[in-house]
Amino acid sequence: MDLRSSPYSPGAGTRPAVFVGRGSILDRFDVALDRLEAGRSDDAPLITGARGSGKTVLFNLMVERARERGWFVGAEEAIPGTQMSALIALMARDVLLEMSTRHRFTDRVRRALGILKAFASVSVAGLRLDINAEAVTGTADTGIIELDLRRLVLEIGEIARLQGIGVLFALDEVHIIPNEDLYALNAALHAAAQRALPVSFLGSGLFPSWQATGAEMADPTMVTSYISRAETLSYERLEPLTAADSRRALTEPAAGEGVRFSNEALAAAVDFCEGSPWLLQAVGAVAWGHAPGSPIDQATMGITLIDVQNRLNRMFFPRLLRSCSEPERRVLASVAAADGHRLHVESLYELLPDVERPRHVIRRLANQNLIDLHYQHFPIEYGEFDISLAVPRLAAFCGPAGPPSTHPR
Known part of the structure; x- marks a missing residue:
């Protein structure tokens, strides 16, 4: 069939035509935003899961939802070697500039921009941050990152409360960030929660499957015992899609183009993909190219699955395992x-x-x-x-x- 009509999107982090299996997580995120707006404690999730489980897609959907309801959102992707303080500074600038466009509490926002400018001058090395405001010293420029980050977040949270809406700091690939930087972020978020400020952090990244154990050396997702009790980061591990959701991910986009799968082909594809949203999109896209027309039958699916496995063996797994001893x-x-x-x-x-x-x-x-x-x-x-x-x-x-x-x- 003509690939130009294919409804599948196998690229990493690319939103599929039909998003399945994560609705309850999105609903819980909406509840968290509702509670924060009402001055009640809650948090956005730190999304984790296997490669191809849909972390970035879900992350982007949550960012979009927060923006749609008027939240101030600063979103970035962590890059190896980038300081957490630099990422927070970039996100804080975006949030404050958006606040300034709403023309409310402009003096308070201008002061916060000055605090951010002073913060960046002390805590961020090598970052050019264009802020059209005079630096306000004496608040978040001590050089002690835990203290300065907390004061910066509290300043922004207070303005958000005055405006009657929340602030979401959103960071993809958060597993790149060193533990000590996550500790500082946790402390800042916990301070905001203690003051009932509508500030939250949404993260997405790869973390091992174990839960927090109290053994820091064994558990890279572990936070300090104090912060662990504060529960300012809530891990949400994406499990494989169910067989029913996997079938929907393949059949519903195809049906929109007037194409269906035979029962045998669909069963083989679902079994092959093991609940991986990314693999389901890849299988759908490759099957679309192999199939002469509708229905996509068992013979076509057999060719497709061999093709997809060969592509994984040639291009994906060798890179994935290249550093293994x-x-x-x-x-x-x-x-x-x-x-x-x-x-x-x-x-x-x-x-x-x-x-x-x-x-x-x-x-x-x-x-x-x-x-x-x-x-x-x-x-x-x-x-x-x-x-x-x-x-x-x-x-x-x-x-x-x-x-x-x-x-x-």
């Missing part, structure tokens, strides 16, 4: 050999008796979000847990012999 590849191969089932950690040790410090190998793979850990007891050093692959179709790539060892290192 030989012990890490052997762990992946052993988990893949479990045929999609969880493998208990003790069984893994029996399969790989010669791998040195296996728990460190497991931790490194979890930190790369290549495996999921399913705990029975905490923490990782002492606990019992099962292991599964975190990336759809990775088991097929690893195969009986394991991932190829000729990947670029």
Whole structure:
């Protein structure tokens, strides 16, 4: 069929024609904004999940929803090597400039811009931040990032409360940010929550599958015990789509173009994609190109799935695993050999008796979000847990012999 009419969007972070399976999370986000506007405590989520689970799509939808209801939104994407203070400064400038366009409390907004200018001059290195205001010193320019960030956020939150609307700082790829910077952000958000200010933080990024355990070295999503109790960041892990939602993601866009799938083709596609929204879009797009017309039948789907797996094997998985050590590849191969089932950690040790410090190998793979850990007891050093692959179709790539060892290192 003509690819120009394909309704599928397989690009990373590209919104699909039909968005399925995450409606309850969006509804909960709306509730959080309602509560914050009413002066009640709540928070936006920090969205995490496997690669291709739709984190960025959901993140962008939430940003759009906040803007539609009139919230002041500063949104950025974290880039390796960029200071958290620089990202906050950029988002704060966007928020304050938007506040200034509404022509209310202009003196207060001008003062906040001056505070931001002083903050940037002390806490942000190498960033050109064009702010048409005189620097206001003595508030957020001590050089102590935790203190300055808290005072800046409180100043902005107070103006938002005066205007009767909220502020959302939104940061994609937040896993790039060092833990100590997240601690400072948490402290600032907690201070705003204590004052019932309508300020929230929306994040999206890759984090390991374990929950907060109290063991910081074992858990990179861990925050300090005080901040953990404050609960200013709420992790929302995106699980694979159900079979019913997976079918909708394929059939509803096609139906809009007058195309349908045979039952056999649809079942094969849903099974192949393992609930991954990104893979569903990729399979739909490739099937559209292979199919001579409607319906997309089982034979066409068979060709499609071989094609998609080959593309993953050539272009996606080699890059994904290029930094894996030989012990890490052997762990992946052993988990893949479990045929999609969880493998208990003790069984893994029996399969790989010669791998040195296996728990460190497991931790490194979890930190790369290549495996999921399913705990029975905490923490990782002492606990019992099962292991599964975190990336759809990775088991097929690893195969009986394991991932190829000729990947670029």
